[in-house]
Amino acid sequence: MSGQAGIVLRPQPRLDSKWSSIDIGRMFCRDGLSNLWNELVKDGELSAETNSGMLNSEGEIALKGDSGQYYCGRKVLSCECCDGICVPKIGCNCEPCQSLDHGSGTPVNDNNSSRAPTVVPSQAIIGSWTWGEQPNKEQLQECLDTIVKEQSVLVAGAAGTTLSSMRLRQRLTITQRYLTALGRTATQSHETATKKHLQVANKRRPDNNP
Numbered sequence: 365m366s367g368q369a370g371i372v373l374r375p376q377p378r379l380d381s382k383w384s385s386i387d388i389g390r391m392f393c394r395d396g397l398s399n400l401w402n403e404l405v406k407d408g409e410l411s412a413e414t415n416s417g418m419l420n421s422e423g424e425i426a427l428k429g430d431s432g433q434y435y436c437g438r439k440v441l442s443c444e445c446c447d448g449i450c451v452p453k454i455g456c457n458c459e460p461c462q463s464l465d466h467g468s469g470t471p472v473n474d475n476n477s478s479r480a481p482t483v484v485p486s487q488a489i490i491g492s493w494t495w496g497e498q499p500n501k502e503q504l505q506e507c508l509d510t511i512v513k514e515q516s517v518l519v520a521g522a523a524g525t526t527l528s529s530m531r532l533r534q535r536l537t538i539t540q541r542y543l544t545a546l547g548r549t550a551t552q553s554h555e556t557a558t559k560k561h562l563q564v565a566n567k568r569r570p571d572n573n574p
Contacts, residue, residue: 371410373537374417374425375544376437378449379407383545391538397531400538408437408451409541420460426450433457434464486510 375383390396404410408427411417417425418434426434435457441448443456450458457465489507493499499507523529 371537373404373540374409374411374427374437375541376407376409376451377548378437378439379409380545380548383541384549386542388539388542391535397534397538401534404537404541408435410537418464420458420464422460424460426457426461426464432465434461436461483510483513486514 386400387396391400411427417427420426420434420436422436424436424438426436428434435450437449437451438458439449440458441450441456446456450456450461486507489503489510
């Protein structure tokens, strides 16, 4: 899952048919890129990194909507009040997601790496030397390393907010969504063709019963 800084892509299988048939070349023009990105936002396939998902009893990742309820995005409902899709605004939530509303479920961490330990800022380190003991060589080196890391984070943040970088990440996210849809659609088509082939073979098989 990838996307803009702080944004996670969560492809929903029910939308694969739409994304597998789009003109991917549209993302290389400004209006086309904006429209495709807005489609991801409108369909709820982009979520904030802080909105950690929960695994429901069916093993599906569910996200919390603005109403505080969880939704997995599957078309599994049979009620008449919505279109049968477990999504916010246009649908109800399914029973496995309803159980998450009551606190049962397994959190999903989008960031596989453990959080970095708290680092003391370089200004605080230097300030502690004003009225304290003068630093030794090792402490000066540690402070210098901290300053270098702080500058690296600052430069990376500035570079990541340029228009070209943001558009590049948008294109990569859209490409990932497109390829995900193609992969799932091809797998489903192969499974369907295999089932049809087996059905035809069974019909052509001679009846051995007397």
